[in-house]
Amino acid sequence: MxxxxxxxxxxxxxxxxxxxxxxxxxxxxxxxxxxxxxxxxxxxxxxxxxxxxxxxxxxxxxxxxxxxxxxxxxxxxxxxxxxxxxxxxxxxxxxxxxxxxxxxxxxxxxxxxxxxxxxxxxxxxxxxxxxxxxxxxxxxxxxxxxxxxxxxxxxxxxxxxxxxxxxxxxxxxxxxxxxxxxxxxxxxxxxxxxxxxxxxxxxxxxxxxxxxxxxxxxxxxxxxxxxxxxxxxxxxxxxxxxxDSGALVVLDDADLELAADVAAKGAFATAGQSCRGVKRILVQEGVADRFAALLVQEAKKLTFGDPYSPQNDIGCLIDEAAAQAVEDRVDESVESGAKLLYGPPRDGAVLGPRVLDFVPKESPLVREETFGPCAPIVRIKDLAEAVDCVNGGEYGLQTGVFTASIHQAFEAAQKIKSGAVIINDGPQFESPFIPFGGVxxxxxxxxxxxxxxxxxxxxxxxxx
Missing domain, CATH: 3.40.605.10 (Aldehyde Dehydrogenase; Chain A, domain 1)
Incomplete structure (x- = not known):
């Protein structure tokens, strides 16, 4: 009406x-x-x-x-x-x-x-x-x-x-x-x-x-x-x-278990159809193997499929064409050198969690806003490379940074060009009391x- x-x-x-x-x-x-x-x-x-x-x-x-x-x-x-x-x-x-x-x-x-x-x-x-x-x-x-x-x-x-x-x-x-x-x-x-x-x-x-x-x-x-x-x-x-192409930065002094949990929730919630979700995970090389294994574990815990089932964590995408578009972008990234660590078969509009590693920084999967349940890992050498990676993109809504160092936290907060920088949480952080918007x-x-x-x-x- x-x-x-x-x-x-x-x-x-x-x-x-x-x-x-x-x-x-x-x-x-x-x-x-x-x-x-x-x-x-x-x-x-x-x-x-x-x-x-x-x-x-x-x-x-x-x-x-x-x-x-x-x-x-x-x-x-x-x-x-x-x-x-x-x-x-x-x-x-x-x-x-x-x-x-x-x-x-x-x-x-x-x-x-x-x-x-x-x-x-x-x-x-x-x-x-x-x-x-x-x-x-x-x-x-x-x-x-x-x-x-x-x-x-x-x-x-x-x-x-x-x-x-x-x-x-x-x-x-x-x-x-x-x-x-x-x-x-x-x-x-x-x-x-x-x-x-x-x-x-x-x-x-x-x-x-x-x-x-x-x-x-x-x-x-x-x-x-x-x-x-x-x-x-x-x-x-x-x-x-x-x-956004929402970034989560994980440095080598981070709490990896917590970071993997936050990454999974941010990447897969609402079947990845969230503007402030995790769209790319920039992980320091020294801890990338361990983090990737933890992220796969978190992804495998999630149940998905029939949205009417109270047991399922994830339903489906808005239509089959949207699910196919996300799957195509994942396939394109794999062809460019990424490694698919976990990704159940697609069934119509249902697309289960995808975890990828060694994703090229210039891949459309992470440069653009991929509106689906994808957790792509981009390996970086240090915080400086992570900042360059985030700032080099066209988006800047919210960015999460995991580190135990107050000095690195302040450096990230000052140098990252985003509407918000969230320390030791993901870009999906929200509160009705804080300003929300991007650059x-x-x-x-x-x-x-x-x-x-x-x-x-x-x-x-x-x-x-």
Whole structure:
């Protein structure tokens, strides 16, 4: 269904949403036209919220409480449309609940400052204050890999900041988004404050990013699409999260058992379909053999396959074509000199963990963002080579570094060009309280509750 001007609308043309594991149809989404998309944006832009900070805090907290009560239903929806395992879907729902509650509290803390003006030779004793006011209409475009949490990441801070929102979820996984928006409205969000449109990215997405009613675009997805949006959108605020070739650096004084455990979790969670996952592991040569053996052990502990099975750690990729593309990239890396240490046969969209060693630094498997369950080891001589390797790429979202040396930790933190450097943990580290975003081709702006709210507000100065 579409949500336009506070009304849910069914269209004649539908998009069939299929479970990627068994290819069964699990629901339908309405296919919005260009005209409907423009109407949705126009109506959302026209609505001016009079919600107080207390109101917004209450709506977000009550929504979190309902999702918590209905966790099983949300988990089932996530598993059905994106093929995540039950275990992964449960984690996603709990992350969404936590973020809603953090954004609810941040809604109470949006404030400005007083600025003295008698500091120049004019000696004018005016009173200047700043306020953070809503930026206007936020266009949120979300990907398939976390169909609930990625929507919450965009909508919760936008609502906390008192903006109107128009949401376009992935056409592959729109059902969790619809369910979440209904939950918001059931808990007091004015229906006209949020619009939802589903449909073809080329029609609906392109219409939105060029729409004159949009004041801000917040997008998570591929670098190619992000760059196209940046060229098309014009003078609007933008926050982009465009992925990473996420590096985990393991030096020879590291806790190898812990590093292997973190590497496996970062590389294989969500079947490797995570923007902040481990995409390459830069291991110092002296400990590479031992680390590789430990990583294979960790990979073999994981069960994968049917996402509906509560026993499985990993479900499947979003479709068979995605699994095939990852497998092709692994094969290409092996042909270039890498050694496949572990890799069960692919079965449709199900692709088990892959551990590779001796991967060439220039292999597309590690230079690009490989969106699948791969743990490629690149052997490096020292920290300096690791830093050069990380900084030489086009991405820079988050980087993990394992070392027992405080000196090497500080050197890595200072020299690595990433949005975040995490010491003795992986690039998958996340917290709703810290800024999240990248440098270079990984994106623009920052997410994370308070930081996203700042992106979604503008500063107004008042001088008395």
């Amino acid at each position: 579409l949500l336009i001007d506070g009304e849910w609308i069914e269209t004649d043309e539908k998009i069939a949403v299929r479970n990627p594991f068994n290819k069964e149809i699990v629901g339908y989404a309405s296919r919005a036209t260009r005209e409907q998309t423009l109407a949705a944006a126009r109506c959302a832009k026209a609505y001016e919220s009079d919600l107080t900070a207390y109101d917004r805090c209450e709506i977000l907290n009550d929504t979190a409480a309902q999702i918590e009560r209905e966790e099983a239903e949300f988990v089932a929806q996530i598993v059905a449309e994106c093929g995540a395992s039950v275990k992964e879907a449960q984690k996603e729902v709990r992350r969404a609940v936590t973020l809603l509650r953090v954004c609810a509290e941040e809604a109470r803390r949006i404030s400005g400052e007083a600025i003295p003006t008698d500091v120049t030779s004019d000696r004018k004793k005016n009173l200047a204050v700043t306020l953070r006011v809503p930026i206007g209409l936020v266009c949120a475009i979300t990907p398939f890999n976390r169909p609930l949490n990625q929507v919450v990441v965009k909508l919760a801070p936008a609502i906390a900041a008192n903006n109107s929102v128009i949401l376009k979820p992935s056409e592959k996984t729109p059902l969790s988004a619809v369910k979440f928006v209904k939950c918001l409205i059931a808990n007091g969000l004015p229906a006209r404050m949020v619009s939802l449109v589903t449909g073809d990215p080329g029609e609906v997405g392109e219409t939105l990013v060029t729409c004159p009613d949009i004041d801000m675009i917040t997008f998570t997805g591929s670098r190619a699409v992000g760059e196209r949006i940046a060229r098309s959108a014009g003078m609007v605020r933008m926050t982009f999260e465009l992925g 270079k081709k990984s994106g623009l702006g920052r997410e994370g509750a308070r930081f996203a709210i700042e992106e979604m507000t503008t500063v107004k100065t008042i001088v008395f």
